[in-house]
Amino acid sequence: MRDPESTLRQHHLPVTAQRLAVLWAVSHHPHATADEITVGARALLGTISRQSVYNVLNVLTDKGIIRRIQPADSPARYEDRVGDNHHHLVCRACGQTEDVCCAVGGAPCLEAHDDHGFKIDEAEVIYWGLCPSCQRAGVSAAPARPLPPHHHHD
Amino acid sequence: MRDPESTLRQHHLPVTAQRLAVLWAVSHHPHATADEITVGARALLGTISRQSVYNVLNVLTDKGIIRRIQPADSPARYEDRVGDNHHHLVCRACGQTEDVCCAVGGAPCLEAHDDHGFKIDEAEVIYWGLCPSCQRAGVSAAPARPLPPHHHHD
DNA sequence: ATCCCGATTTTGATAAAGTCCAAATCTGGA
DNA sequence: TCCAGATTTGGACTTTATCAAAATCGGGAT
Numbered sequence: 341m342r343d344p345e346s347t348l349r350q351h352h353l354p355v356t357a358q359r360l361a362v363l364w365a366v367s368h369h370p371h372a373t374a375d376e377i378t379v380g381a382r383a384l385l386g387t388i389s390r391q392s393v394y395n396v397l398n399v400l401t402d403k404g405i406i407r408r409i410q411p412a413d414s415p416a417r418y419e420d421r422v423g424d425n426h427h428h429l430v431c432r433a434c435g436q437t438e439d440v441c442c443a444v445g446g447a448p449c450l451e452a453h454d455d456h457g458f459k460i461d462e463a464e465v466i467y468w469g470l471c472p473s474c475q476r477a478g479v480s481a482a483p484a485r486p487l488p489p490h491h492h493h494d
Numbered sequence: 495m496r497d498p499e500s501t502l503r504q505h506h507l508p509v510t511a512q513r514l515a516v517l518w519a520v521s522h523h524p525h526a527t528a529d530e531i532t533v534g535a536r537a538l539l540g541t542i543s544r545q546s547v548y549n550v551l552n553v554l555t556d557k558g559i560i561r562r563i564q565p566a567d568s569p570a571r572y573e574d575r576v577g578d579n580h581h582h583l584v585c586r587a588c589g590q591t592e593d594v595c596c597a598v599g600g601a602p603c604l605e606a607h608d609d610h611g612f613k614i615d616e617a618e619v620i621y622w623g624l625c626p627s628c629q630r631a632g633v634s635a636a637p638a639r640p641l642p643p644h645h646h647h648d
Numbered sequence: 649a650t651c652c653c654g655a656t657t658t659t660g661a662t663a664a665a666g667t668c669c670a671a672a673t674c675t676g677g678a
Numbered sequence: 679t680c681c682a683g684a685t686t687t688g689g690a691c692t693t694t695a696t697c698a699a700a701a702t703c704g705g706g707a708t
Contacts (some may be wrong), residue, residue: 354675354684355587374665389687394666396685410566415665429612440606451623456592458583460623469614504660508704528694543658548695550656569694 341367341420353404360386362396366406371417371428371437411437411466427464431471433479440467495574515539516550520560525582525591526573536624537596565591565620581618583627587633594621 341347355387358381365380366372372380377395397418400406407431410416411430417437429438452460470479495501498517500511512535519534520526528535532547551572554560564570565584571591583592606614624633 356675356685357610360506391667391688392686395693399685408566412562412564412570429610429614430615431612432615438610438612440608440610452581452583452594453625454594455621456583456594457626457629458585458592458621458623459585459629460583461623462583464620464622466616466618467609467612468616469609469612469620472611475613477609508705512657543674545659545696546657552696553656 342405347405351405353399353403358388358392359396359400361388362393363400363405366397366400366418368419370439371409373395373415373417377418405429409437411435423433425462427466429467429469431474432468432472433470433477436471436473501559503564505559507553509538512542512546513550513554515542515545517554517559520551520554520572524573524575524593525563527571529569530574541551542545563591565589578618581620583621583623585628586622587624587628587631590625590627 341363344360344367345355347363353359361381361384362377364384365377369376369380373392374393374397377397378388381388381393381460397406397408397416401408401418401423404422406418406420406423408416408418409428411428414430414435419439421439426439426441429435429440451463452458495517498514498521499509501517502513507513511594513533515531515538516531518538519531523534523600528544528547528551531551532542532544535542535547551560551562555572558576560572561576562570562572563582568584568589571579575593578596580593580595583594584590602621605617606612
């Protein structure tokens, strides 16, 4: 995200301090949750309501300025990197999320063998596993409900 | 699911009316939500608590007797079909879900190009699109939040 | 066939994530 | 500078699911 302000103008969105702060937080904390983004935005603004963070994230997502990912057993996460169709690698224990490049070939990347008449617009891929840190910590199996994170990635 | 009762015994689970009813409902309503399964189970039992449905679904999922899928913007759904690694096709508008066979080759089916040191145990694929019925109904874009279903598949 | 312990079910409270609504405030064009 | 419409805010509310404690049930031992 080179210039958040002109990005907003390009999309005909009024420029507000809240939008700039959320956009900054998303850029600097890839795969952060709404709560984490709120913390990041408050570090810049001093104050922003929880509802505004959701409002901004929804507008930016609708405009395609950011991308929302919603892995199972996790609140939604947001990222800056849009326009390609990369996928994600998610730790079952702590939720750490990494980008991985497209699984197979070019942009459409995957095709269903039988589309059942659906008009498919996206193939979403999530690789599930254990991150190096959770492997070392001896977490052996996927918990039914996620463990409290034992490390953070800010 | 040939014989729900012996399936339970094979997994050393006491046989209860609630478990049989939930298992039956899952078998007969593939990709149903907990609420839909509750309705199905009550059709057999007359009464079952919401908590028991969750209890049973959790036990069955933990034992690998059923599989839980958790698409974005949808409550969890459950299915009978386990042991293969098929994927899913989900309608953005109404949530209708279909099985699709594995995207690429055999069982592992997909490999991340860079595993970032993760120990990967599953590649989950969801194809997103519009089902034939929603296409006909003129739903044009993916709603931020799902529309109320305009058809059901029981 | 009956008893009993531990597992299961039930009821009700609670949690997490996010949305809805109306009032107050701000943005940006005129 | 002013104003209409968009944005932000605070609070209530919804949905999905879990937690906890009390009541009940299943099934092996007697």
